[in-house]
Amino acid sequence: MNQRSKEILTMLLEKSKVPLTDITEIHEVSERTIRNDIASLNDYLANLDFGSMYIKRKHVILDLQVSKLAVYEDINKFDVYEYKFSSSERSLICLLILIAHRGYVTLNQLSEKLLASRSTIVNDVKIMRELAKKHHLKIFSKANKGYQLIAKEEDIRIFLYSILSQENFKVLNSLIFDEHYEEEIGFGELRNRLFAKRHLLHLSEKLLERVLQYLVISTYRNQKGFPLHTVFRAEESALFKELVKSFTGIIPQNDLAFICQQVSESNQAELLDELINKESIRIQVTVMKFIEKISTELHIDFKEDYIFYENFSAHILRMLRKEDFQGDISLNMEDIVRSNQKIQKVVRQYLPIIEENIGRKATQTEFHYMIIHVYAAMERKKRMGSNLRVAVLTEKKSTEVFFIESKLVSNFSFNLDIYSTDDTIRGEYDLILTTLPVQHESYVQISPFITDEDYIVIANAVNQIVAEKEYHDFRLDRDIALKLYQMISQEIDEESHSRQTLKEAIKDRMFTYVDSKQVVEEDKLLYEFLTADRILLDVEATDWRESIQKVGHILLERQEITAEYLDVVTGNIEEMGPYVVISNGFAFPHAQLGNYNKQTAMGLIRLAEPVYFDDEEQDNPHNIETLPVKYVCILSTTDRKKHLKAIFNLFNLLKDTKFKIALDACQTGEDIHRLIEEQEKRMELRR
Structure with missing residues (x-):
């Protein structure tokens, strides 16, 4: 049970029934994360015969079979060392114990701390050494003395930050800090001094929290007698100047220079992330074009192979990042490349499609990885x-x-x-x-x-x-089948359910009982984004700019975007041209992730009269971007994953002439939603 789960249970003990959205907003995590927490809490309650917890009509409900006092007593006695950790978790704890101690820590001390046998800890130490090595930390052992950590203080602080910045590791705080550390280091004062300058620092919320976390680590480690020995130089940036003004006499300037360096590196990563976010959908369109070409050339239909599309898109985005590809795939790459000359020839033939979009030539290794991805897709087809x-x-x-x-x-x-x-x-x-x-x-x-x-x-x-x-071949245990029947029957009996809400309610109910370890953030399909109420027909628009305002209003009125998002979308098209026209008569306006994206969502309009998205050229039969657009579908996304399958299916649907004819024949938003759902489910069935 992590700290968030404990807080959720405490909230439910106070109110018994809480809106799911309230919990997600309080903890600033996704609904899926909270559902996973609730599944774990439900296991905890069931194991102790305390009762159950479930979600119904977007509310979390606690149904206790014992007194609230019994539950309070149990959760308040929970301690990090009472939790049954895995080997990797114990190894991490061992490393944190060494970091907190000066000198040697014996095997007996580690064994007592973790309530594990000496032989168990001996095995964990091997994993601990590997973990330490990855973070530039070294473990020394000495007979009759135990283990000691030898490392640069800056590497220790970077490692501690990596632990503290992960939500799932909050339970380990007690290993890093003393019980009343916030009072000891004056946490409130540190935070107030930093946030008083936030308007001068020009940092995102994420980077501001990063600075605060490093200030806490630096202050605490200095108090415990672990100062920085390496001398750091900081550029005379606004951040460094303001930190010096605010923390002189509290934190050494060398520590502030080190913090600025960490924030600067993170800022560069954020800028790169922004570039990747901005380019990701364009890259996905490019990948679909590439896959279509090699499908024709190799006489194998890869266009509906979502695994291939997802993996290949990730590969191209890594190329955009210029990441190192060495050793990522445990295959003899040279043998596969050499023995698949036909794949090599086809990939080389259409490589310019990729290179033009990433703005550089692919390296030999990157080229070989493309062959590997195509080869893997072919093998998957054969095995199927x-x-x-x-x-x-x-x-x-x-x-x-x-x-x-x-x-x-x-x-x-x-x-x-x-x-x-x-x-x-x-x-x-x-x-x-x-x-x-x-x-x-x-x-x-x-x-x-x-x-x-x-x-x-x-x-x-x-x-x-x-x-x-x-x-x-699918078979269910009789008891499980009966429980599923009862759950579905209960949802069907609710009079307030429409057809769509009934399906969603059944799905929510089923996933409440899925083992949290097996739950992954699932990709939504296109029809789940484009519900009937998000599709408008016969919309009047004088030009493409007005069409974006009209389709954007669908998301705007639901507070899924801010008005700024529409300005960014329009600005991108004005700057880069009508790249959003992805099929004849169909535009897909979108923009990079930003604070203006509040939810991952979509909206679709069919215009009463088509408009042109190209301000300079029109009606060139060899260029779909110059042809009139009848459908405008807008996307807002808050991550790079959730919308992937929806876009993939949209691209494939738009390649089907019969689908487009049927789309034009639809009379209502309900008709279009039903058409997309039917076609998409057929596609999913074929995969």
């Missing part, structure tokens, strides 16, 4: 149908049979049998392909020449069969 039995019905011509077999075997790894028209198909098959017109609705017809379209048709059929097999 490896257990399927597939038959091909064709004319009895040996050359044709050989041609079909060689092309299918090179791209799919299913078990293949080929029959002529004179043969009788024997046995059970998962899929039957035919090169002849056959009056059988379950057969899939392809051409004898196996075109790109045939590969896509076969891949889609295989995807659907695999998905159906997974559902068919």
